[in-house]
Amino acid sequence: MQTAEFADCIGRRESIAGIPPVQALMPRRIEASTPNLYSGQFGCGAFPFHTDLAHWFLPPRFILLRCRRGDARVFTSVLPWDRAIRGLPTSVMSRARFRPRRALNGRVHLLPFAQVVGDTALWRWDSVFLEPDNHEAAALADHLMQMGSTGERVVLRDPGDTLVIDNWRVMHARSAVPTGARRRLVERSYLRELGNDGQSD
Amino acid sequence: MMAKATKVSAAPHPWSSDALLTKAQRYAERMVEHAKDDWRFALWSSLALELLLRAALARISPALLAEKNDWNNIYFALGHEPRVQKFVPKSIGATEVATRLEVILTAFTPEMKNFCGRHLTTRNEELHTGAAAFQDLGAGWMGPYYAACEVLLESLGKDLQYLFGADEAKVARALIRASMYESA
Numbered sequence: 001m002q003t004a005e006f007a008d009c010i011g012r013r014e015s016i017a018g019i020p021p022v023q024a025l026m027p028r029r030i031e032a033s034t035p036n037l038y039s040g041q042f043g044c045g046a047f048p049f050h051t052d053l054a055h056w057f058l059p060p061r062f063i064l065l066r067c068r069r070g071d072a073r074v075f076t077s078v079l080p081w082d083r084a085i086r087g088l089p090t091s092v093m094s095r096a097r098f099r100p101r102r103a104l105n106g107r108v109h110l111l112p113f114a115q116v117v118g119d120t121a122l123w124r125w126d127s128v129f130l131e132p133d134n135h136e137a138a139a140l141a142d143h144l145m146q147m148g149s150t151g152e153r154v155v156l157r158d159p160g161d162t163l164v165i166d167n168w169r170v171m172h173a174r175s176a177v178p179t180g181a182r183r184r185l186v187e188r189s190y191l192r193e194l195g196n197d198g199q200s201d
Numbered sequence: 202m203m204a205k206a207t208k209v210s211a212a213p214h215p216w217s218s219d220a221l222l223t224k225a226q227r228y229a230e231r232m233v234e235h236a237k238d239d240w241r242f243a244l245w246s247s248l249a250l251e252l253l254l255r256a257a258l259a260r261i262s263p264a265l266l267a268e269k270n271d272w273n274n275i276y277f278a279l280g281h282e283p284r285v286q287k288f289v290p291k292s293i294g295a296t297e298v299a300t301r302l303e304v305i306l307t308a309f310t311p312e313m314k315n316f317c318g319r320h321l322t323t324r325n326e327e328l329h330t331g332a333a334a335f336q337d338l339g340a341g342w343m344g345p346y347y348a349a350c351e352v353l354l355e356s357l358g359k360d361l362q363y364l365f366g367a368d369e370a371k372v373a374r375a376l377i378r379a380s381m382y383e384s385a
Contacts, residue, residue: 095363
């Protein structure tokens with residue numbers, strides 16, 4: 001089963017201008033990538049914990065990662081926000097505010113760390129594409145940069161192995177990719193919701 | 202597992218309650234960086250107040266902010282891009298925003314509306330004339346200011362601490378109590 005078909009079976013795909021419905025993710029060296037991508041910042045080194053598209057006002061809710069060609073030496077780490085922010089004062093979490101490192105369409109918009117969306121909420125973090133906009137965000141960024149937690153490790157080893165991440169409630173990271181594992185291929189699709197009737201737009 | 206569907210969005214609508222409130226918080230932080238007898242404390246307070254008023258009205262609908270003489274403003278407020286060349290969206294004035302909120306929000310009293318009108322008029326004098334309108338303003342305005350902010354914030358599901366930080370929120374509550382005692 002193709003990843004798009006699989007995604008349609010478990011939820012409703014996002015339609016995002018400029019982003020293919022299914023993206024092929026392969027490790028790349030820094031010089032072979034672009035600075036707006038994590039591989040352009042970290043290459044085959046470890047990716048830090050982050051929210052996908054954290055610099056967007058409303059990042060995609062769910063991330064589907066599906067193995068096409070696995071490698072047991074490479075893993076994805078997932079870390080729920082309630083663990084990541086344990087011990088932080090509530091005032092930091094309620095007031096922390098970020099801004100994107102670069103303007104989007106010529107405009108900069110301010111981004112609360114914790115954001116109510118309908119009857120749920122999202123939390124965001126990205127050490128590369130977000131900048132703290134107040135003291136609380138700077139304190140939060142310090143905490144997250146020095147965080148000891150490594151989260152839960154998930155290995156997408158065999159074709160078809162799939163990981164679905166709630167991007168609003170869980171951060172994720174990728175381990176370093178050793179030289180022999182650079183043919184690893186994972187496909188990614190963003191989902192708006194899970195458990196629907198499979199309609200996509 | 203069912204999750205409520207929310208489409209991704211790169212940027213918030215500039216008239217959305219969330220965007221206005223987040224920017225109000227930024228202005229409020231600039232405000233409390235200054236001493237209370239510094240004219241800049243009052244200036245930033247007025248800038249934060251306007252955004253807070255607009256955020257409270259936008260929470261009901263951004264369409265309530267649209268200047269009514271051109272329907273494209275309402276169209277823009279509803280999240281569409283008007284097909285007018287070089288379109289610049291126009292919103293209603295802040296005093297009109299306060300007038301609408303007085304009707305809509307039970308807790309937003311006529312006294313609060315009047316205070317907001319006066320404070321924003323002083324702000325306009327500060328910004329658009331040669332007068333140093335916020336110089337030597339005294340402290341009497343602060344209690345009514347924070348009282349209005351508290352009501353507006355409550356309508357947005359927030360509190361004084363969200364906008365001003367924990368320390369200033371304590372001071373603000375004391376000033377509100379003092380102003381209520383004075384006006385009783």
